[in-house]
Amino acid sequence: MTVSPEHLIRPEILALSAYHVPAAGGMVKLDAMENPYRLPEALNTELAGRLAAAPINRYPDPRAGALVDILRRAFSIPAHLEVMLGNGSDELIQILALALARPGATLLSVEPSFVMYRMIAGFAGMRYVGVPLRPDFGLDEAAVLAAMEREKPALVFIAYPNNPTGNVFDAAALERIIRAAPGLVVVDEAYHAFAGGLSFLDAVDRHDNLLLMRTVSKLGLAGLRLGYLVGPARWLAELDKLRLPYNVNVLTQAAAQLALEHVRELEGQAERIVEERARLHDALAALPGVVVFPSQANFLLLRVADAAGMFEGLRRQGVLIKNLHGSHPFLAGCLRVTVGTPKENHVFLEAFKTELDRHP
Numbered sequence: 392m393t394v395s396p397e398h399l400i401r402p403e404i405l406a407l408s409a410y411h412v413p414a415a416g417g418m419v420k421l422d423a424m425e426n427p428y429r430l431p432e433a434l435n436t437e438l439a440g441r442l443a444a445a446p447i448n449r450y451p452d453p454r455a456g457a458l459v460d461i462l463r464r465a466f467s468i469p470a471h472l473e474v475m476l477g478n479g480s481d482e483l484i485q486i487l488a489l490a491l492a493r494p495g496a497t498l499l500s501v502e503p504s505f506v507m508y509r510m511i512a513g514f515a516g517m518r519y520v521g522v523p524l525r526p527d528f529g530l531d532e533a534a535v536l537a538a539m540e541r542e543k544p545a546l547v548f549i550a551y552p553n554n555p556t557g558n559v560f561d562a563a564a565l566e567r568i569i570r571a572a573p574g575l576v577v578v579d580e581a582y583h584a585f586a587g588g589l590s591f592l593d594a595v596d597r598h599d600n601l602l603l604m605r606t607v608s609k610l611g612l613a614g615l616r617l618g619y620l621v622g623p624a625r626w627l628a629e630l631d632k633l634r635l636p637y638n639v640n641v642l643t644q645a646a647a648q649l650a651l652e653h654v655r656e657l658e659g660q661a662e663r664i665v666e667e668r669a670r671l672h673d674a675l676a677a678l679p680g681v682v683v684f685p686s687q688a689n690f691l692l693l694r695v696a697d698a699a700g701m702f703e704g705l706r707r708q709g710v711l712i713k714n715l716h717g718s719h720p721f722l723a724g725c726l727r728v729t730v731g732t733p734k735e736n737h738v739f740l741e742a743f744k745t746e747l748d749r750h751p
């Protein structure tokens with residue numbers, strides 16, 4: 392008798408399609424919100440030394456104490472709050488969902504937002520509820536409040552700024568949502584470095600059901616896989632039980648320590664990206680038939696007449712962006728482009744103009 396996966400794997404997993412990462416070899420890669428800048432040469436040399444010295448024959452420090460200390464300093468995390476590290480913030484989302492997945496428990500977010508909230512809810516066996524944003528991508532406060540009243544979500548994720556829309560939600564409305572939530576709320580600040588200082592870090596003390604999540608991925612360290620969750624010990628001590636003991640490896644700890652000792656360097660790169668964002672925004676907005684949405688992140692959302700045609704045409708020209716058409720009704724005709732270096736943005740813009748003539 393053959394043992395078949397269809398009979399053993401949970402049906403909701405069988406029904407999923409795996410998270411698709413397109414091939415990007417040799418392309419101008421503007422699809423994944425990466426920081427286009429490398430560390431300066433001198434820092435890379437120092438990094439080589441640190442990595443060579445890192446004891447990879449040993450298991451990592453399970454608490455990554457030295458890294459947590461530097462992280463606290465780099466991002467001004469107050470001493471009375473705990474910090475938990477994840478193998479990317481994706482892992483932290485997964486830990487949160489696993490911890491709160493009591494039978495029948497619900498995870499709520501807004502839509503369109505970060506797709507991993509829905510996917511990970513499925514992994515953990517949580518029910519998922521997505522509350523539509525307004526068509527202008529603002530938070531529909533009344534709809535979220537009504538959905539929370541109806542669905543009683545154990546866990547709410549709000550990305551601030553939001554991905555893939557790039558905007559920040561109204562802070563007062565979000566604060567009221569946190570206050571009204573019957574469960575835990577996690578504000579996901581993956582794009583904090585580009586949001587002009589807007590943050591809910593200070594709000595953690597005002598609510599007993601709020602945790603703050605961030606990542607260093609968009610700040611220039613996507614390859615290291617490092618996210619962090621900030622909140623009171625009474626929450627993080629429970630969540631930490633689900634963290635696999637060595638989730639942040641020796642090389643990531645060593646490299647992130649060095650990079651965060653020089654966090655000003657990364658923040659300087661983020662400032663350049665923010666300046667480029669304004670330039671790219673204005674150049675795109677000046678083109679006929681192109682709508683560019685306001686962004687506080689390191690990417691721009693735009694709407695064109697033929698998103699699929701533009702996406703394919705750009706790809707043929709060696710520029711990879713993200714086609715969001717078809718992923719949500721509000722994203723009809725939408726493309727998302729990560730802000731790159733001035734040179735990459737120039738290549739993108741020229742290719743974009745050519746394709747716009749072909750797909751007006």
Ligand SMILES: *Cc1c(COP(=O)(O)O)cnc(C)c1O
Pocket residue numbers: 424478479480481482505550553554579581605606607608613616617618
């Ligand atoms: C990119 C992104 C993440 C995931 O970050 P990693 O730390 O790389 O796993 C989380 N939340 C949002 C909103 C993102 O856009």
